[in-house]
C-alpha cells in the first residue's frame with residue numbers, strides 16, 4: 001500500500017536550507033517556556049543540532065525557552081551517529097562564526113563532539129513515517145520534515161500531512177525541503193514563506 005523508495009540517501013549537513021533558521025528563530029521569539037520541535041527525518045543529526053543551536057542563539061538574545069527536540073528517522077544506524085554527536089572537522093569548520101567553539105568540544109584533530117548542553121536538548125528515536133503508529137506525541141511548535149517526502153508517492157505524502165496537522169499547535173510551523181511542494185494539501189496547510197507552511201484550520 002505504501003511505497004517507500006529504496007534509494008533514499010542520508011545526505012544532510014548543518015544549516016541545510018539556511019533560510020529556514022531565521023524563520024524558526026523568529027517563531028521562537030514569539031514563544032515562552034516549554035517548546036517542542038519534531039525533526040522527523042533527522043538522519044545523522046546535523047539537522048536537529050542546527051535546530052538546537054538556533055534555539056540556544058535565540059535564547060541568548062533574551063527569550064526564556066526550554067526547547068525539546070525529538071529527532072526521528074527510519075534508520076537506526078544514522079540515529080546512533082546523531083545521538084553520539086561526533087562530527088568531522090570539515091563539517092564543523094563550515095559552521096557560522098563562533099558556533100564550533102560555543103557548541104562543540106574538540107575530540108582530536110579530526111573530530112568534534114556536540115557539548116552536553118546541546119545533546120541534552122535532543123532525543124533520538126526510531127520512527128517510520130509510513131507506519132500506522134507514531135511514537136511521538138505532540139503538540140509541536142514546529143515540525144521539520146525535509147527531504148524525505150520526495151521518496152513517497154503522492155497518496156503517502158497526503159496521508160503523512162494529514163497526520164501532521166493535529167500534531168502541530170494551531171500556530172505551529174511545518175518546514176519542508178526545497179523540492180517538496182504540497183499544493184495537493186491546501187485544505188491542511190497554507191504556504192507561509194518559502195517552503196514553510198502553517199495550519200489552515202487553527203482550531
Ligand SMILES: C[S@@+](CC[C@H](N)C(=O)[O-])C[C@H]1O[C@@H](n2cnc3c(N)ncnc32)[C@H](O)[C@@H]1O
Pocket residue numbers: 004008009010011012013016040041042043044047072073074075078127128129130145146147148151177
Ligand atoms: C536525504 S535525508 C534528509 C535528512 C535531513 N532531513 C535533511 O534535510 O538534511 C533522508 C532521510 O530520511 C530517512 N527516511 C527515509 N524514509 C523514511 C521513513 N519512511 N520514515 C522516516 N525516515 C525516513 C532516511 O533514513 C534519511 O535519513
